[in-house]
Amino acid sequence: MAAFILAIDQGTTSTRAIVFDEDYRVKGVGKQEFPQHFPDSGWVEHEPEDIWHTTLETMQYALARAAVSPQDIAAIGITNQRETTLIWDRDTGKPIHRAIVWQDRRTSDRCATLRADGAEDMVREKTGLLLDPYFSGTKISWLLDNIEGARAAAEAGRLAFGTVDTFLLWRLTGGRVHATDATNASRTLVYDIAAGDWDDDLLRLFGVPRAILPDVRDSAADFGETDPDLFGVAIPIRGIAGDQHAATVGQSCFSPGMLKSTYGTGCFALLNTGDEIVRSSNRLLSTIAYRLDGKMTYALEGSIFMAGATVQWLRDGLRFFERSDQAGALADHADPNQNVYLVPAFTGLGAPWWDAEARGALFGMTRNTGPAEIARAALEAVCYQTHDLLEAMRRDWTGSSETVLRVDGGMVASDWTMQRLADLLNAPVDRPLVLETTALGAAWLAGHKAGVWPDMQGFSASWKRNRRFLPQMDDQTRQRKLAGWADAVRRTLTT
Ligand SMILES: Nc1ncnc2c1ncn2[C@@H]1O[C@H](COP(=O)(O)OP(=O)(O)O)[C@@H](O)[C@H]1O
Numbered sequence: 390m391a392a393f394i395l396a397i398d399q400g401t402t403s404t405r406a407i408v409f410d411e412d413y414r415v416k417g418v419g420k421q422e423f424p425q426h427f428p429d430s431g432w433v434e435h436e437p438e439d440i441w442h443t444t445l446e447t448m449q450y451a452l453a454r455a456a457v458s459p460q461d462i463a464a465i466g467i468t469n470q471r472e473t474t475l476i477w478d479r480d481t482g483k484p485i486h487r488a489i490v491w492q493d494r495r496t497s498d499r500c501a502t503l504r505a506d507g508a509e510d511m512v513r514e515k516t517g518l519l520l521d522p523y524f525s526g527t528k529i530s531w532l533l534d535n536i537e538g539a540r541a542a543a544e545a546g547r548l549a550f551g552t553v554d555t556f557l558l559w560r561l562t563g564g565r566v567h568a569t570d571a572t573n574a575s576r577t578l579v580y581d582i583a584a585g586d587w588d589d590d591l592l593r594l595f596g597v598p599r600a601i602l603p604d605v606r607d608s609a610a611d612f613g614e615t616d617p618d619l620f621g622v623a624i625p626i627r628g629i630a631g632d633q634h635a636a637t638v639g640q641s642c643f644s645p646g647m648l649k650s651t652y653g654t655g656c657f658a659l660l661n662t663g664d665e666i667v668r669s670s671n672r673l674l675s676t677i678a679y680r681l682d683g684k685m686t687y688a689l690e691g692s693i694f695m696a697g698a699t700v701q702w703l704r705d706g707l708r709f710f711e712r713s714d715q716a717g718a719l720a721d722h723a724d725p726n727q728n729v730y731l732v733p734a735f736t737g738l739g740a741p742w743w744d745a746e747a748r749g750a751l752f753g754m755t756r757n758t759g760p761a762e763i764a765r766a767a768l769e770a771v772c773y774q775t776h777d778l779l780e781a782m783r784r785d786w787t788g789s790s791e792t793v794l795r796v797d798g799g800m801v802a803s804d805w806t807m808q809r810l811a812d813l814l815n816a817p818v819d820r821p822l823v824l825e826t827t828a829l830g831a832a833w834l835a836g837h838k839a840g841v842w843p844d845m846q847g848f849s850a851s852w853k854r855n856r857r858f859l860p861q862m863d864d865q866t867r868q869r870k871l872a873g874w875a876d877a878v879r880r881t882l883t884t
């Protein structure tokens with residue numbers, strides 16, 4: 390009987406496919422990293438064919454590892470790096486350009502012009518987002534304005550736009566389905582999160598023709614079937630959600646006040662705010678947590694651009710160690726008397742600062758400063774930034790909230806970082822047993838829709854903790870460190 394679920398997790402630095410059994414156990418994993426392209430300062434691109442072939446290969450690998458045949462997959466769930474923008478030809482399926490990645494800052498001048506023209510209030514009101522190059526809106530117009538003939542072809546209905554989920558869905562269904570889910574749509578800057586529809590004023594503002602947009606569905610919905618030529622059978626695709634939204638689901642943050650923070654390339658904290666769109670006074674984002682049975686659940690989001698990516702920089706740029714899992718041990722050797730701070734604004738600063746022009750800075754170095762102190766500063770920066778996000782959330786959210794933070798993502802494998810996080814937040818941090826929470830969330834959306842997995846309550850009951858990190862730092866040290874961080878950020882900001 391077909392009882393396995395396959396989740397595709399197409400992330401910023403790697404593509405993963407995971408086969409889960411009926412009891413949410415991981416039966417097989419395929420993972421492939423792929424190249425990042427930096428064609429200009431602040432530009433970040435992905436080759437669409439890398440996204441596609443790593444997806445197919447990791448799916449095949451995961452099936453082989455699980456010893457499961459494609460006909461035993463009841464449904465596929467897709468989760469993806471968000472905002473990353475692709476446009477392709479509907480006839481050939483060929484992208485008109487590389488994917489412009491969420492970290493890409495090329496449209497920062499365009500955003501500044503729109504802000505100067507007074508467009509931000511309308512954008513905030515309708516989308517819950519800010520006028521920042523992070524989101525898809527200005528990336529779409531950049532592609533239409535910079536690729537010869539693209540705008541005319543788009544207006545004539547010959548081109549299709551999609552975030553990564555939509556591109557993969559198009560390819561997996563053999564070009565039959567052009568759709569996305571509400572969470573991915575909510576990151577485009579052209580989707581009204583209250584009305585639950587693409588918005589004509591926003592489309593006009595960003596110069597996006599309606600003809601290129603996908604159909605928007607629930608996060609657990611019928612997204613068609615895979616082309617039988619790919620796996621020999623047509624496999625139903627029944628779930629789609631942006632990766633941070635899928636992690637919220639995978640962490641069972643289904644009640645208002647529940648909070649998760651995911652540490653992958655970047656770090657993203659989402660607080661479930663139920664059916665209420667909470668408008669932040671602290672420059673957090675309002676977003677759609679998930680849409681099920683036509684009903685929207687919203688979230689407040691804090692987005693940090695560099696988390697695990699800072700560890701990669703220590704590894705590949707500074708060559709401090711060979712493997713990411715050596716970062717914690719190096720940081721542990723740092724001299725406790727040195728107060729070194731790294732503000733990792735390599736691609737600007739995200740929430741709550743939103744300074745696209747800021748660049749990374751190190752403060753407090755002496756002649757004794759070495760790799761250990763810099764590694765500690767890098768890992769602590771992720772913790773300080775989480776602290777800033779949660780403080781902003783506390784100010785925005787008046788409802789009751791959990792005092793425990795649920796964490797996931799590649800970086801939470803670091804015990805050192807999780808302990809420091811609990812210390813600097815002065816709150817417990819829970820690491821779940823299944824660290825592939827993002828994939829699990831996408832799998833639940835698909836598995837539930839396919840009737841194989843239980844409802845929310847049943848799924849929540851299965852959430853298990855691997856370890857709770859309790860704060861151990863004394864108050865005076867914590868306050869001194871937080872003040873030093875606040876000072877370092879102040880000196881880095883450009884506005
Ligand atoms: N033990 C570890 N300590 C610190 N960072 C780690 C560790 N293991 C992985 N990472 C970091 O986590 C990131 C990978 O997390 P992942 O969730 O796979 O990211 P993404 O989905 O964004 O590609 C990498 O940037 C890596 O440097």
Ligand SMILES: O=P(O)(O)OC[C@H](O)CO
Pocket residue numbers: 399400401402469470471472491631632633653654655656
């Ligand atoms: O690839 P990740 O896991 O760092 O996630 C990227 C985010 O979705 C960008 O908004």
